[in-house]
Amino acid sequence: MRSPALARLNYRAVSGLTRTARFQSQGFLSSRCVSTAALRSPGVAPAYQSVLKQWGQRRNASAAASAVLEAAAASPETLSQAAIIDNLDPVEAARLDKVRNIGIAAHIDSGKTTATERVLFYTGRIKAIHDVRGRDGVGAKMDSMDLEREKGITIQSAATFCDWVKKDKDGVDQKYHVNLIDTPGHIDFTIEVERALRVLDGAVMILCAVSGVQSQTITVDRQMRRYNVPRISFVNKMDRMGANPFKAIEQINAKLKMPAAAVQVPIGAEDEFEGVVDLIRMKAIYNVGESGEELKETEIPDKLKKLAEERRAMLIETVADVDDQMAEMFLDEVEPTADQLRAAIRRATIALKFTPVFMGSALANKSVQPMLDGVVDYLPNPSEVENLALDQKRNEASVKLVPYNSLPFVGLAFKLEESNFGQLTYIRVYQGTLRKGSNVFNARNNKKVKVPRIVRMHSNEMEEVTEIGAGEICAVFGIDCASGDTFTDGQLGYSMSSMFVPEPVISLSIKPKQSKDAANFSKAMARFQREDPTFRVFYDNESEQTIISGMGELHLDIYVERMRREYHVDCETGQPQVAYRETIGSHTPFDHLLKKQTGGAGDYARVMGYMEPTGALEENQFEQQVVGGSISEKYLFACEKGFNLSCEKGPLIGHKILGTRMIINDGATHMTDSSEMAFKIATQQAFRKAFIESQPSVLEPLMKTVVTAPSEFQGDVIALLNKRGATINDTETGVDEFTIYADCSLNGMFGFSSNLRAATQGKGEYTMEFSHYEKAPPHVQKELIAKHLKAQADRNKK
Numbered sequence: 001m002r003s004p005a006l007a008r009l010n011y012r013a014v015s016g017l018t019r020t021a022r023f024q025s026q027g028f029l030s031s032r033c034v035s036t037a038a039l040r041s042p043g044v045a046p047a048y049q050s051v052l053k054q055w056g057q058r059r060n061a062s063a064a065a066s067a068v069l070e071a072a073a074a075s076p077e078t079l080s081q082a083a084i085i086d087n088l089d090p091v092e093a094a095r096l097d098k099v100r101n102i103g104i105a106a107h108i109d110s111g112k113t114t115a116t117e118r119v120l121f122y123t124g125r126i127k128a129i130h131d132v133r134g135r136d137g138v139g140a141k142m143d144s145m146d147l148e149r150e151k152g153i154t155i156q157s158a159a160t161f162c163d164w165v166k167k168d169k170d171g172v173d174q175k176y177h178v179n180l181i182d183t184p185g186h187i188d189f190t191i192e193v194e195r196a197l198r199v200l201d202g203a204v205m206i207l208c209a210v211s212g213v214q215s216q217t218i219t220v221d222r223q224m225r226r227y228n229v230p231r232i233s234f235v236n237k238m239d240r241m242g243a244n245p246f247k248a249i250e251q252i253n254a255k256l257k258m259p260a261a262a263v264q265v266p267i268g269a270e271d272e273f274e275g276v277v278d279l280i281r282m283k284a285i286y287n288v289g290e291s292g293e294e295l296k297e298t299e300i301p302d303k304l305k306k307l308a309e310e311r312r313a314m315l316i317e318t319v320a321d322v323d324d325q326m327a328e329m330f331l332d333e334v335e336p337t338a339d340q341l342r343a344a345i346r347r348a349t350i351a352l353k354f355t356p357v358f359m360g361s362a363l364a365n366k367s368v369q370p371m372l373d374g375v376v377d378y379l380p381n382p383s384e385v386e387n388l389a390l391d392q393k394r395n396e397a398s399v400k401l402v403p404y405n406s407l408p409f410v411g412l413a414f415k416l417e418e419s420n421f422g423q424l425t426y427i428r429v430y431q432g433t434l435r436k437g438s439n440v441f442n443a444r445n446n447k448k449v450k451v452p453r454i455v456r457m458h459s460n461e462m463e464e465v466t467e468i469g470a471g472e473i474c475a476v477f478g479i480d481c482a483s484g485d486t487f488t489d490g491q492l493g494y495s496m497s498s499m500f501v502p503e504p505v506i507s508l509s510i511k512p513k514q515s516k517d518a519a520n521f522s523k524a525m526a527r528f529q530r531e532d533p534t535f536r537v538f539y540d541n542e543s544e545q546t547i548i549s550g551m552g553e554l555h556l557d558i559y560v561e562r563m564r565r566e567y568h569v570d571c572e573t574g575q576p577q578v579a580y581r582e583t584i585g586s587h588t589p590f591d592h593l594l595k596k597q598t599g600g601a602g603d604y605a606r607v608m609g610y611m612e613p614t615g616a617l618e619e620n621q622f623e624q625q626v627v628g629g630s631i632s633e634k635y636l637f638a639c640e641k642g643f644n645l646s647c648e649k650g651p652l653i654g655h656k657i658l659g660t661r662m663i664i665n666d667g668a669t670h671m672t673d674s675s676e677m678a679f680k681i682a683t684q685q686a687f688r689k690a691f692i693e694s695q696p697s698v699l700e701p702l703m704k705t706v707v708t709a710p711s712e713f714q715g716d717v718i719a720l721l722n723k724r725g726a727t728i729n730d731t732e733t734g735v736d737e738f739t740i741y742a743d744c745s746l747n748g749m750f751g752f753s754s755n756l757r758a759a760t761q762g763k764g765e766y767t768m769e770f771s772h773y774e775k776a777p778p779h780v781q782k783e784l785i786a787k788h789l790k791a792q793a794d795r796n797k798k
């Protein structure tokens with residue numbers, strides 16, 4: 001047995017090494033062979049030696065193999081981690097195979113919450129179905145906040161878990177553990193989608209059978225791509241008039257540029273929608289029972305046989321385009337078996353090259369279970385997704401995390417929530433096991449914290465557990481941290497990248513109506529800010545106002561309302577303000593001297609250099625190019641501080657600066673009168689002077705806006721948009737609806753929702769998403785500057 005196994009031994013690759021150890025533990029190789037391999041491998045040698053020391057140099061066969069595996073596991077080396085991933089332990093592999101972490105994301109009102117309610121019911125997690133805005137007035141399980149139930153919208157993502165039993169190909173029941181997050185559709189709550197997708201392994205993208213791909217579907221698609229999240233698609237609302245799943249599939253292909261094909265065809269449509277034909281097994285599936293809890297399978301009805309064959313052929317062809325194995329079979333004209341087809345769809349979906357499309361009606365309790373089968377069949381388990389961390393102990397080298405329970409713990413806190421029992425921190429465990437009572441370390445500040453309580457969340461309810469294994473999601477009480485912090489066991493110096501946080505674009509002043517509420521007001525502000533990184537609060541010293549900013553009017557309205565309901569604080573708010581920015585005009589040199597030397601300790605600082613645009617309207621930059629020590633390091637540091645402070649409040653209208661670079665290349669220092677403070681102030685003064693001289697501009701946020709309304713209102717809506725100075729980029733006309741894609745300044749869009757409602761008899765809808773900053777029109781700039789000057793003058797008078 002030695003020689004073939006030895007042939008596989010690659011002394012340099014640690015992946016080979018761990019494989020070798022495995023062979024050895026199975027008795028194929030000699031211990032000397034494994035030890036030599038371990039000692040020659042830079043990735044494992046130090047850890048191996050220390051393990052050997054503990055083991056007392058015993059080098060018998062299985063001891064050496066275990067030592068290598070243990071060393072590889074404990075070693076922070078990328079390769080050894082990769083090796084384990086390539087070579088999953090069969091017990092761990094079997095456990096992970098039964099876990100799915102998925103999110104449900106879609107455009108507003110597509111039926112995410114309704115579908116999740118069915119999933120919870122069919123998996124036995126809840127005993128009865130309650131609908132969003134349902135007649136029983138209870139509301140869906142996942143919309144647990146009163147405000148969500150009243151408005152019928154999801155505001156916060158909610159996590160839950162359930163077990164789904166699916167028969168394997170031998171007809172044996174297999175139980176899958178599904179962690180599920182239902183996310184909001186409104187763009188104002190987009191951070192909830194960002195953080196959910198950051199930690200999930202797969203997603204169900206829901207589309208409306210009538211509207212197909214909508215503006216938020218495009219945003220969700222972008223977010224899924226950002227975090228490499230594979231998805232299956234579910235065309236919901238097949239019972240609605242005008243339902244057409246094939247149009248939705250065409251749009252996924254064309255608009256999202258994601259190869260998609262139906263894995264089902266509908267049996268009937270609109271109010272005659274009865275069920276689906278499964279194109280993999282070529283069977284018809286119907287839901288029976290009061291809430292569709294049972295499935296009945298029959299042969300395909302004759303009238304649908306042709307359609308099913310055609311669509312199956314299209315499915316195979318689309319998958320063959322993105323999967324080599326299927327391509328080979330397709331070219332050889334070999335008809336794939338159900339298992340082969342399923343495996344190819346799975347490979348292509350996980351490789352982010354394809355999305356299989358399911359269809360049904362969540363509200364009518366039809367065809368939700370086959371979509372759940374799809375989650376199991378086509379979405380990855382935690383070991384099939386690459387999760388990387390940076391090893392801070394090794395120059396931030398990137399390391400693959402291995403979802404083994406036995407390895408050192410690594411987890412990411414992705415969401416914080418205040419609850420009646422204190423702060424609740426949602427954690428995705430990427431590696432190792434999180435145990436109640438254990439200590440974990442926050443990688444950001446290296447603080448040790450004890451884990452007092454671990455729970456699994458079921459919307460707003462929780463179930464206490466003592467430990468959570470790798471690849472799972474849980475929530476922990478009593479840990480003080482920020483959203484996006486990485487936790488480890490303390491030995492590893494790993495940290496994981498956080499999620500993308502978009503900048504707020506809208507703000508308003510706010511204060512409690514009654515001064516007795518000040519304490520509660522501050523408490524609420526602190527909490528909301530901690531929970532939601534897109535909600536910011538700051539106190540403007542000049543105007544002596546508290547300013548809140550966020551992603552849109554709805555976002556801020558919801559917080560004002562929550563303040564009233566949850567903290568009993570009634571607030572007064574100012575007019576919503578746009579988050580303008582200021583930017584420099586052109587290259588402008590400066591030579592500025594700050595000098596006060598009249599008796600006592602004086603102030604002296606001279607800074608020279610130039611300011612210029614960075615080229616992109618993004619981060620500001622400070623650079624020092626001082627040679628010869630005319631300004632010392634210490635003072636240059638103070639200059640940078642001065643620059644950063646200046647960027648916070650621009651000279652034109654007091655808004656933040658963007659796209660501006662300052663270079664200090666010379667200056668002068670006085671032996672006794674120079675100080676850090678003097679250099680900081682000199683830089684601020686130089687900044688102000690040069691900035692104003694450069695012919696700067698005010699920038700305003702430009703919003704991508706999508707308006708949909710019934711066709712008869714097209715003219716009115718266009719007129720409305722034109723009046724608000726929008727640039728219309730595209731118009732799509734559907735059967736009885738049209739969609740307009742436009743760019744509008746945020747400033748021009750205040751109050752648009754009520755105008756649109758009035759112009760379309762309440763039938764028009766729109767979404768608005770920040771796109772980029774652009775120079776505001778000259779008359780707007782003038783107005784803003786004049787307003788700012790007046791406000792300053794008024795304050796000075798006081």
Ligand SMILES: Nc1nc2c(ncn2[C@@H]2O[C@H](COP(=O)(O)OP(=O)(O)OP(=O)(O)O)[C@@H](O)[C@H]2O)c(=O)[nH]1
Binds near residue numbers: 106107183237
């Ligand atoms: N006809 C029909 N209506 C549905 C279906 N599924 C959901 N709805 C309705 O569509 C509306 C929106 O459903 P939700 O489940 O709240 O949608 P959502 O995507 O979770 O909404 P947000 O989270 O606010 O974006 C509700 O009135 C549902 O009753 C369906 O299959 N058919």
